[in-house]
Amino acid sequence: MKKLLQLSCEVPRKGGIRAIDGKFKIYFKKLTNFRICYMALMLLLCLCQFLAAIKIPITLGQLNKAKKGVELVAGTTHTINEEEEYYIGRAVAANILSQYPLWKNQTLCRYLNLIGKALVLKSERPEIFAGYHFAVMDSREANAFSAPGGIILISRGIIDMAENEDEIAAILAHEIRHIVNKDPLKAIQSQRMKALGTFAAGEALGSSNEVLNIFKNSVLDITGTLLQKGYSRGQEKDADLQAMDLLAAAGYNPAALLTILEKCRGIEKKKAKAFSAHPAAAKRVAYVGEALGKAPAIDMSVRNARFSKSVSR
Amino acid sequence: MKKKACLLAFLAMTALLLAGKVLVVQVLHAQLLAKPDFLSSNLATIQKGACLEIIETKGSWFLVKNADGLKGYVHGSALAGRGTSLSGIAPGKKGASEEELALAAKGFNEGNERKLRGSREYDFTAVDWVMAQAVANPDVGDFVREGKLK
Numbered sequence: 001m002k003k004l005l006q007l008s009c010e011v012p013r014k015g016g017i018r019a020i021d022g023k024f025k026i027y028f029k030k031l032t033n034f035r036i037c038y039m040a041l042m043l044l045l046c047l048c049q050f051l052a053a054i055k056i057p058i059t060l061g062q063l064n065k066a067k068k069g070v071e072l073v074a075g076t077t078h079t080i081n082e083e084e085e086y087y088i089g090r091a092v093a094a095n096i097l098s099q100y101p102l103w104k105n106q107t108l109c110r111y112l113n114l115i116g117k118a119l120v121l122k123s124e125r126p127e128i129f130a131g132y133h134f135a136v137m138d139s140r141e142a143n144a145f146s147a148p149g150g151i152i153l154i155s156r157g158i159i160d161m162a163e164n165e166d167e168i169a170a171i172l173a174h175e176i177r178h179i180v181n182k183d184p185l186k187a188i189q190s191q192r193m194k195a196l197g198t199f200a201a202g203e204a205l206g207s208s209n210e211v212l213n214i215f216k217n218s219v220l221d222i223t224g225t226l227l228q229k230g231y232s233r234g235q236e237k238d239a240d241l242q243a244m245d246l247l248a249a250a251g252y253n254p255a256a257l258l259t260i261l262e263k264c265r266g267i268e269k270k271k272a273k274a275f276s277a278h279p280a281a282a283k284r285v286a287y288v289g290e291a292l293g294k295a296p297a298i299d300m301s302v303r304n305a306r307f308s309k310s311v312s313r
Numbered sequence: 314m315k316k317k318a319c320l321l322a323f324l325a326m327t328a329l330l331l332a333g334k335v336l337v338v339q340v341l342h343a344q345l346l347a348k349p350d351f352l353s354s355n356l357a358t359i360q361k362g363a364c365l366e367i368i369e370t371k372g373s374w375f376l377v378k379n380a381d382g383l384k385g386y387v388h389g390s391a392l393a394g395r396g397t398s399l400s401g402i403a404p405g406k407k408g409a410s411e412e413e414l415a416l417a418a419k420g421f422n423e424g425n426e427r428k429l430r431g432s433r434e435y436d437f438t439a440v441d442w443v444m445a446q447a448v449a450n451p452d453v454g455d456f457v458r459e460g461k462l463k
Binding site for chain 2: 080081082083084087088090091093094095097098101102104106109110113114115117118121122124125126127128129130131133134135151153165208211212215216218249250251252298299302303306
C-alpha cells in the first residue's frame with residue numbers, strides 16, 4: 001500500500017493537508033520568530049497550569065499541618081467528619097449527663113467558658129463544628145470528661161478542690177488536649193467504622209436500625225472509656241504534657257497542673273475517688289514535675305479576685 | 314480572530330487554576346477576621362459549606378476571599394479540602410450530589426440523635442443547656458486582657 005501521508009517542512013508557506021497527485025501531504029508552517037515565541041508562551045502556560053494543579057495538594061498539606069494532631073480515626077474505613085464528631089459528642093455528653101446531672105450555675109458556667117475559650121484559642125484546633133462548651137456536673141467526685149466535638153464537663157468536686165483560676169485552667173487544658181488529639185474518637189472500635197464504611201460505600205445495604213446500632217455502640221465505646229476504662233497511659237501523658245504547653249501559651253502558670261494533681265494525690269491517699277478513669281495522680285505528678293521548667297513570674301491578683309467572685313462553694 | 318479567542322480562553326483558564334485554590338468551611342460558623350488572630354475584629358461570619366478562595370497562608374491561618382469578594386483570615390481548623398469532607402454539605406443545599414447525600418445520611422447525624430431522644434440513658438435537654446452557654450470572642454478578649462493572659 002502506498003504511503004498516504006508525507007511530512008514536509010517546506011513550502012507552501014501556509015500549513016495544512018494538501019492532496020497532490022492522489023497523495024495526501026501534511027505541510028507545517030514555516031517557523032518564523034513570532035511562531036517560536038508563540039509556541040514558547042504556550043509551553044510556559046502549560047507549565048503554569050501543571051504547577052497550579054500540583055500546588056493544590058500542597059495547600060491541602062498546609063491545611064493538614066494546621067490541623068496537626070487532628071487526624072481521623074486510624075485504620076478505619078469510614079472517616080468521621082466534623083459534623084459526625086459533633087453528633088457523637090452530643091450523644092456521649094447526653095449519656096454522661098444522664099448519670100451526672102448538671103449544676104446549672106450560670107455565673108460559674110460563664111467563668112469556665114471564658115477560661116476554656118482563652119485556652120482553646122491557643123490550641124491547634126480552635127475551630128470545631130459548633131464550638132467548645134464547658135459545664136459543671138453536680139457531683140462531689142473529682143472528675144472531668146471531654147466528649148468529642150468540644151463538650152467538656154468537670155465536676156463540682158474539681159471546683160471544690162481548685163484554689164485558683166490557673167488550677168481550673170489546668171484541668172480544662174488537659175481535657176481540651178484530648179479533644180484536639182481526637183482521643184475520644186479513637187475509643188470507637190474499628191469494626192464499627194468498617195461496617196459503616198461498607199454501608200456508605202454501598203457494598204451492603206445497611207438498614208437505618210443497623211446504622212443506629214453502630215451509632216449507639218460507638219457512643220457506648222466512648223462513654224465506657226471516659227467513665228471506666230480510661231485512655232491509654234500514653235494518651236494521658238501526652239494530654240498532660242501538651243496541657244502544660246497550652247497553659248503557658250495562654251499565659252497561665254503550667255505549674256498549676258502539678259499543684260492540682262498533688263491535691264488529687266492527697267485525695268487518693270484517703271482512698272477517695274479522683275479522676276476514676278485516669279492514671280494514678282502520683283504517677284502523673286512525677287512526670288509533670290519532671291517536665292516543668294522554671295515557673296514564670298505571674299501577677300495573679302485580678303485572676304484571684306475573679307475566681308473568688310465566680311466560684312461559690 | 315479565532316486564534317485570539319483561543320488564546321484568551323487559555324489564559325483565563327490558567328488564571329483560574331492559579332488563583333482558584335478553594336477550601337470549604339466545615340464548621341457551622343467560621344469567622345472571617347481582619348488579622349490572623351481570633352481577638353482581632355470579625356469582618357463576617359461564614360456559614361458551613363461556603364467556598365473560600367485561598368490567597369495565601371500564614372502558619373495555621375489562611376488569607377481568603379469569600380463569595381462577596383471580602384478578604385480576611387480564617388483558621389485552618391475551620392476548613393476542609395474540596396471533596397475531602399461531606400460536613401460542608403448540608404442536605405438539600407446546592408452542591409451536594411445524590412450520591413454524597415446518601416453517603417452523609419449513612420453517618421452519625423441528627424436523625425440518629427432524634428431516635429435516642431426520649432431514652433432515659435440520654436439527657437439531650439442538659440446537652441442543649443450546655444450548648445447555649447456560649448461566650449463571644451470580644452468577651453474572651455476582655456477576659457484575657459484583664460487577667461494578664463496572652
